[in-house]
Amino acid sequence: MDRVTIINTIGKKFQTQNIENGEYSYVQEAGGKEELVKALGREPLHVYVDIRFEYDDLVLLVETKQRFTKKDEKQLAEYVEIEKVLHYGKKIVAMLANTNNDKIKVWQTEVDDNHLLHNETVVDKITHYVKLFDVSKQNDREKVLKNTYDLNELLHKLDIDESKRSQFVGTNLLYIKDLVNKLGATRIDEDVLKSLNQQWSFLTESQIIEGVKSTLSNLLDGSENKTKKIELLQNNVLNDQKVKKLKKNDWIKILDTILMDIYRYIDADSSEGQDILNLFFIAFNKYTGKADKNQAFTPDHITDFMCRLVGVDRDKIVLDATCGSGSFLVQAMVKELADCRRGKTDEESVKLMKLVKEKHIYGIEIEEKAYGLATTNMLIHGDGNSNIKFGSCFDCKDFITNADPDIILMNPPYNAKPKGIPATYKTNWTKNEKNGTKDPTKGLVFIKYISDVIAEMNKEREKNNCPRKHVKMAVLLPVAAAIGTGTRIKEIKTQMLEENTLEAVFTLPDEIFYPGASACACCMVFTLGKPHRKSDGTIDETFFGYYKDDGFRKKKNLGRVEQFDIHGNSKWKEIEENWLKMYHNKKEIEGLTAMAEISGDDEWLCEAYMKTDYSILSEESFQQTINNYLSYLVKEGKVYES
Known part of the structure; x- marks a missing residue:
C-alpha cells in the first residue's frame, strides 16, 4: 500500500509532521539532539518516523518499507521508546506497512511478540485504533x-x-x-x-x-x-x-x-464476547435441563467442532431444521461474525456482519419452549432478523428452499413420534411401526427429508441450466443409526448414498449430552447433491474417526466439564486440532481412524474398520466395554434385566 493511501485511510487531518516530506523528527520535537539524548538517556539510532498520527491521547506510528523484516521491528520499537519519553501518558499503536503489497504488522503499547495484534491485518481509520484501548467493557x-x-x-x-x-x-x-x-x-x-x-x-x-x-x-x-x-x-x-x-x-x-x-x-x-455470551446461555441450559432426559442440548465444543468440519465462514448460509435452543445457529453466527472482521476495516466488517445476521442464519423448531429459547438466544447475539420458523421441518419446504443453504447443521430428534413423519416416508413401514411411539429410523428420516429438498432444488437448477449445488451437512445421530441393524435404518442409509456422499463418521464420547439425554452419539458428514458412487462407477472411501476422548469429565451439577493441563491450557483445544488434522489429511492411525468403502448395509462406525492395538488393553477397559455393550442391549430392549 502506498504512503498516500495509508495517510488518507487513517485520516490526513490527524497526521503530525514537523519536517519536510511529511516525516516526523524526534530531534525537532525535543528541541535539539542534545535535549533528545538527555531525555532518552542515550543516543538513539533512529529519529525520523515515516508517518505519525495523533488523535486525543492516542499516537499512531507508521513505518513504511518495501518489504519489512525483523530488523525493522527494532527500529519501530525505538520510536515507541522515544514517544514514551517525549509524550508521557500517550497511548501508542505502532505499525509496519509494506509499500509493495498490503501486508502490515501492528503492535499495541510495545513492539514485541506479546503485544503483536494478530487480527490487525488491514489499515483502518484512526478511530479504529482508538477503540483498541477502550476498556468500557472487559471479557472475563x-x-x-x-x-x-x-x-x-x-x-x-x-x-x-x-x-x-x-x-x-x-x-x-x-x-x-x-x-x-x-x-x-x-x-x-x-x-x-x-x-x-x-x-x-x-x-x-x-x-x-x-x-x-x-x-x-x-x-x-x-x-x-x-x-x-x-x-x-x-x-x-x-x-x-x-x-x-x-x-x-x-x-x-x-x-x-x-x-x-x-x-x-x-x-x-x-x-x-460473542463466544462468552454463547457459553453463558449454554451454561444456564445445563442448570435448567437436568430434569428432562429426552432433551439433548448439543455441547458447545461439539457445535464448534462440527462448524469447523464443514467450513462455516462469512460467505455461507446455514440452516438447522431442528434447531432446539439454537446452539448450532449461534455457534455458526459467532464464527461468521468473527470471519467478517478478518482482513476487513471496521466499516467493511459492519456491512458484512449486518448481512450475516439478516440473511445467513435460518432455523426451524416445533417445540414451543425450545422455539422461545432459540429466538431469545439469537437476539442476545445481536441477530438482526431472527429467521427462526415455528413448526415442523416437514412442513417448511418453501422456507428451506428460500433460505438456499450452503451448510446444514442438525441434531434431529432420535425418538420422534411416527405420527409427525410424512406418509411418503412410511410407505414400507409395518403397522406397528406406523402406530408406535418411536421413530424406527432413529432420526435418519429427518436427514433423508433434507436430502430430498436439496435434490428438488438441484432439479430446478438443472432446468434453469445452473450447476448442481453441493451442500455440506454435519448431523448428530445415535450410534444405533450408524450400526444400522434395523430394516428402516438400512433403507434410508442406502437411499442417502444414491444422491449424496458420506464423507465421514465420528464416534463421539459416551454421555455426550449429560446431564440431559443419555444417548451415545456419532457425527455424520455428508455432501448433499453429490452421489456416493461417481459417474464412472468408482466410490471414494469414507473417513471414520474413533473420537471418544474429548478431554471433558463429568462433574455433579455441571455436566461434562472442560479439563486443563498444569499450564492452564485447554486439553480440548489440542484434541480438536488433532481431530480436524486427522480428518483433513485422511490419516489412518491404529486405534483412532480408518478409511473404508461402504454401502447402506454396512456399519458406519470406526469400530468396524479400524485396527486395534491390543497390547494397550487392560482387564479394566475390557470389562468396561462389556458393561457398555450390555447397557446398550438392555436400553434397546434386546436383553431384559432379571
Whole structure:
C-alpha cells in the first residue's frame, strides 16, 4: 500500500509532521539532539518516523518499507521508546506497512511478540485504533461462568421454575442491554447501576414486566412470526405466576445481578464476547435441563467442532431444521461474525456482519419452549432478523428452499413420534411401526427429508441450466443409526448414498449430552447433491474417526466439564486440532481412524474398520466395554434385566 493511501485511510487531518516530506523528527520535537539524548538517556539510532498520527491521547506510528523484516521491528520499537519519553501518558499503536503489497504488522503499547495484534491485518481509520484501548467493557469468561452459577442459585431462592430460568434470564439480559444503550453509557459501573436502580424504583412490578415485553417487541420488528414469538414469551415467562409474584426488590436484585455480574464482563461487540455470551446461555441450559432426559442440548465444543468440519465462514448460509435452543445457529453466527472482521476495516466488517445476521442464519423448531429459547438466544447475539420458523421441518419446504443453504447443521430428534413423519416416508413401514411411539429410523428420516429438498432444488437448477449445488451437512445421530441393524435404518442409509456422499463418521464420547439425554452419539458428514458412487462407477472411501476422548469429565451439577493441563491450557483445544488434522489429511492411525468403502448395509462406525492395538488393553477397559455393550442391549430392549 502506498504512503498516500495509508495517510488518507487513517485520516490526513490527524497526521503530525514537523519536517519536510511529511516525516516526523524526534530531534525537532525535543528541541535539539542534545535535549533528545538527555531525555532518552542515550543516543538513539533512529529519529525520523515515516508517518505519525495523533488523535486525543492516542499516537499512531507508521513505518513504511518495501518489504519489512525483523530488523525493522527494532527500529519501530525505538520510536515507541522515544514517544514514551517525549509524550508521557500517550497511548501508542505502532505499525509496519509494506509499500509493495498490503501486508502490515501492528503492535499495541510495545513492539514485541506479546503485544503483536494478530487480527490487525488491514489499515483502518484512526478511530479504529482508538477503540483498541477502550476498556468500557472487559471479557472475563471465568467470572461470567462463576456468576452464572450464582445467578441460578438466586433464581432458585426466588422460586423461579427451573424450566423457565434460561429464557427468563435471556429476556432480562436483552432488557438490560437496551436500557444501557439508551443511557449512552460507555462503561458499566456504579454510576450506571445507580441510574438504572433509580429508574426501577419509580416503576411497579407490572411496569418492569411491560418494559421487558416492549424491549422484545422492538427487537423482533420485521422478524418472521413476531406475534407468535411475543405470545410464547408472555405464556412461558412473563405470565408465569411465580414471575408475577416477584416483588420490586426481587426484580431489582435480579436485574442488578445480571447487569453487574454478567453483562459487565461481556463485550458483545468482540468475537470473544460473542463466544462468552454463547457459553453463558449454554451454561444456564445445563442448570435448567437436568430434569428432562429426552432433551439433548448439543455441547458447545461439539457445535464448534462440527462448524469447523464443514467450513462455516462469512460467505455461507446455514440452516438447522431442528434447531432446539439454537446452539448450532449461534455457534455458526459467532464464527461468521468473527470471519467478517478478518482482513476487513471496521466499516467493511459492519456491512458484512449486518448481512450475516439478516440473511445467513435460518432455523426451524416445533417445540414451543425450545422455539422461545432459540429466538431469545439469537437476539442476545445481536441477530438482526431472527429467521427462526415455528413448526415442523416437514412442513417448511418453501422456507428451506428460500433460505438456499450452503451448510446444514442438525441434531434431529432420535425418538420422534411416527405420527409427525410424512406418509411418503412410511410407505414400507409395518403397522406397528406406523402406530408406535418411536421413530424406527432413529432420526435418519429427518436427514433423508433434507436430502430430498436439496435434490428438488438441484432439479430446478438443472432446468434453469445452473450447476448442481453441493451442500455440506454435519448431523448428530445415535450410534444405533450408524450400526444400522434395523430394516428402516438400512433403507434410508442406502437411499442417502444414491444422491449424496458420506464423507465421514465420528464416534463421539459416551454421555455426550449429560446431564440431559443419555444417548451415545456419532457425527455424520455428508455432501448433499453429490452421489456416493461417481459417474464412472468408482466410490471414494469414507473417513471414520474413533473420537471418544474429548478431554471433558463429568462433574455433579455441571455436566461434562472442560479439563486443563498444569499450564492452564485447554486439553480440548489440542484434541480438536488433532481431530480436524486427522480428518483433513485422511490419516489412518491404529486405534483412532480408518478409511473404508461402504454401502447402506454396512456399519458406519470406526469400530468396524479400524485396527486395534491390543497390547494397550487392560482387564479394566475390557470389562468396561462389556458393561457398555450390555447397557446398550438392555436400553434397546434386546436383553431384559432379571
